[in-house]
Amino acid sequence: MEQVESEGNNKKRVQGGKTTTELVLSTYMEGNEFVFPKILQLHVPLDAVVADVTYGKGIFWKNVPKEAYKLLATDIMTGVDCRSLPYTDESIDCEVLDPPYAEGFFRRSKTQSGALTGSHDAFWKRYGNHKRPVVSEGPKYYDVVLDLYFKAGQEAKRVLRKGGVFIVKCQDQVSANKQRLLHVDLINYYEPLGFYTKDLFVVVRSNKPCVSRLVTQVHARKNHSYFLVFVKKSGQSHSEVEKGRSGKEVAEAK
Ligand SMILES: C[S@@+](CC[C@H](N)C(=O)[O-])C[C@H]1O[C@@H](n2cnc3c(N)ncnc32)[C@H](O)[C@@H]1O
Numbered sequence: 001m002e003q004v005e006s007e008g009n010n011k012k013r014v015q016g017g018k019t020t021t022e023l024v025l026s027t028y029m030e031g032n033e034f035v036f037p038k039i040l041q042l043h044v045p046l047d048a049v050v051a052d053v054t055y056g057k058g059i060f061w062k063n064v065p066k067e068a069y070k071l072l073a074t075d076i077m078t079g080v081d082c083r084s085l086p087y088t089d090e091s092i093d094c095e096v097l098d099p100p101y102a103e104g105f106f107r108r109s110k111t112q113s114g115a116l117t118g119s120h121d122a123f124w125k126r127y128g129n130h131k132r133p134v135v136s137e138g139p140k141y142y143d144v145v146l147d148l149y150f151k152a153g154q155e156a157k158r159v160l161r162k163g164g165v166f167i168v169k170c171q172d173q174v175s176a177n178k179q180r181l182l183h184v185d186l187i188n189y190y191e192p193l194g195f196y197t198k199d200l201f202v203v204v205r206s207n208k209p210c211v212s213r214l215v216t217q218v219h220a221r222k223n224h225s226y227f228l229v230f231v232k233k234s235g236q237s238h239s240e241v242e243k244g245r246s247g248k249e250v251a252e253a254k
Helices: 032-043 120-126 144-159 181-194 238-253
Strands: 001-009 011-017 049-052 069-075 092-097 160-172 174-175 178-180 195-206 226-234
Touching: 001 092, 032 160, 032 195, 049 120, 120 174, 144 160, 144 181, 160 181, 181 195, 181 226
Parallel strands: 049 069, 049 092, 092 160
Antiparallel strands: 001 011, 160 226, 174 178, 195 226
C-alpha cells in the first residue's frame, strides 16, 4: 500500500507492504490436495458457499479445514449431474469442476481402443468408485469431454453469483493423433459466456509417465495439468439473458 509522509511543506510518497517470499505461485510439482488449498486461499474468501460438483473422493479437500467454507459436495455417483445442479440462480460463491478429462473414460465399451485400460482403469479405481457412466449417443472422444465442460460451464454461470469464482481442473491431451489444448478451448468458450480468466495454475507430475508399446513418439507426453480460475462478470444475470432471449423469440415470432 502507498503511504504519504510529510516533511514540512513537502509530501513524499513511500511504498508500504512487506518483502516476502511467502507467495502463492503459478506452478507446483505437488499433488492436487496441496495446490487446491492455495488456490482457495488466494481466490475464495473464508465462509464462502463452495459447490464442488465433481467431488469424487474429496481429495481436493484433504488439507482444507472443514470449518473454513460451506462446502456443498456432489457428484454424478451420488446422483447429481454437474450439468443440472439443484441450486437456485446466483446462490453460490464458488464452484469447483473437475470432470474426467481422459477421453478414454467416456469410450462406449471396454473393448474400444483406449477405453478404460491401463491408466484409465487406475483412474476409475481412484476416482470413479469402479463404476463408469454410460455414453450411448452424442459426441465422441475428445468432443465428449469438451461437451461436458461446456454444459457444466453454462450451469456454473447460472448458479454462481456475480463475481463468483469458478475453479476448473483440466488437462490438455492428444486425441486421435491430434493435439487438443483443452485449457485453450475452455478459455475460448467460457470468456464469451461471461467469465473473466483471472488465474492459471500448472500442476506438474512428480513421477515419470510410462507408455507401453511405444513405436514412434509424435507429441510430447503430457506431465502437467491446470487449475483455471474464472470470475463471473457482473454483466447480465443468467435469468436476464434468458428473459432477453425469450423476449427476442416472442418479437421474432410476431
Ligand atoms: C477427476 S474425478 C474428481 C476428483 C475430485 N476432484 C477429488 O478431489 O477427488 C472426476 C469425478 O467426476 C465425476 N463425474 C463424471 N461425470 C459427471 C457429471 N456429469 N456430473 C457430476 N460428476 C461427474 C466422476 O464420478 C468422478 O468422481
